[in-house]
Amino acid sequence: MADMTVTDGGKTLRQGSAVKREAILGAARGLFLAEGFERTSVDAIAALAQVSKRTVYDYFGDKRALLLSVVEQALGTLMSVVDRAIADHLTEVQDLEASLIAFARSISETAIGSADYVALIRLVSNEAANLPELRAHNWAMVEPEVKVADRLAAFAEQGLLVVPDPRMAADHLTALTMTPSMTGATAGITTTNDETQRRIVAGVRAFIRAYEPRG
Amino acid sequence: MADMTVTDGGKTLRQGSAVKREAILGAARGLFLAEGFERTSVDAIAALAQVSKRTVYDYFGDKRALLLSVVEQALGTLMSVVDRAIADHLTEVQDLEASLIAFARSISETAIGSADYVALIRLVSNEAANLPELRAHNWAMVEPEVKVADRLAAFAEQGLLVVPDPRMAADHLTALTMTPSMTGATAGITTTNDETQRRIVAGVRAFIRAYEPRG
DNA sequence: GTGACACTACACCGTGCAGTGTAGTTAAGT
DNA sequence: ACTTAACTACACTGCACGGTGTAGTGTCAC
Helix, strand or coil: CCCEEECCCCCEEECCCHHHHHHHHHHHHHHHHHHCCCCCCHHHHHHHCCCCHHHHHHHHCCHHHHHHHHHHHHHHHHHHHHHHHHHHHCCCCCCHHHHHHHHHHHHHHHCECCECHHHHHHHHHHHHCCCHHHHHHHHHHHHHHHHHHHHHHHHHHCCCCCCCCHHHHHHHHHHHHHHHHCCCCCCCCCCCHHHHHHHHHHHHHHHHHHHCCCC | CCCEEECCCCCEEECCCHHHHHHHHHHHHHHHHHHCCCCCCHHHHHHHCCCCHHHHHHHHCCHHHHHHHHHHHHHHHHHHHHHHHHHHHCCCCCCHHHHHHHHHHHHHHHCECCECHHHHHHHHHHHHCCCHHHHHHHHHHHHHHHHHHHHHHHHHHCCCCCCCCHHHHHHHHHHHHHHHHCCCCCCCCCCCHHHHHHHHHHHHHHHHHHHCCCC
């Protein structure tokens, strides 16, 4: 034991290289999102990451901690993607419809690498019941909503929209644009890209009709 | 072997009483929805149903088949609930807003016994990846949407709404009213009833604003 | 060289759990 | 009384998988 660092759990973890760490996280994320937590074996993760099972344990301690890391990372990138999309599309807006469409599109395209936004939510929802730590991090899932709500409030001040309850409006926007996978679409059955685009456009239009100022 | 009946799988199942069958299905449904499929042991189901584990297997063959039965049953009741709600609230409408609110409310209250509509969807989504039979039955989840779409089209004909794409509109209605549990709410953390009510009302109002005829 | 470290390969343990086999009990049908 | 079916209790198998221990290899630093 030499280059070991102790973490809160009392486990001694290896320092390790960022590359391997990322490989493991990537493999775990892919499998967790596709197969679910329980059905994914650590052996499978190790194999996919081209790493010995022992290394996985040396890096992350146990399966729960690994899941936690995966979720934290995914949540982090998700939030930065949203930040970026807000900066790119929801500031200095002239054509509101076009901007909202671009916004929704850029999120649904980028998302979390190749992984699904909704798959992540499902994963967290499923495991949160059994992992208190996850439940704590769960609020983070809501933070993007808050930021969107802020933007909508700003649009309201500019007279572009009528938004009495920004949080609710933000929920409605995401509900209308991000739910292709809710009804109908199931794990593995990716909806076609065309379909996603159509839904985003229709969702944004409905949202604007619902929240635009009336004559 | 006497009163045995053969099923497609080649397994020989017991005839059994409807009461026991229902007890097992109920226990399994509760545990599957609350804990997920993998985390639920057949022993736990048997215990909760006050039945020997052997009986569970004699009735349903194996865990997969049991899950399938649970989902079929839940889907069945869900569909009948929707039918009922449509009949009760979406025919002979004078106050559209009130009717839609009553409709959404009656579904979210009744749902599937005490179980969650969304929990069922999550369950199916999660296991569909690994159970082809489930994926087949999955389309049934969409059928309520179709019926709602029909009603919306009817409203459009009456001049109450403007609905170019009924299926999309139905998706929007459910998205707006049924997503309390999507963002934020997680398994086990039941949103308060007040909150649910608020969301239903706000969702319906937004829907109507989005789809009402304009002057 | 000689450590120190990262890593693999592999054997290994414990356990939870799906599924089965079976003997014995109860109740009903005849 | 005899049979038959439903059911329980319980023991038991087999396996998958989480997690650990360890011996050995490559590699860099000094």
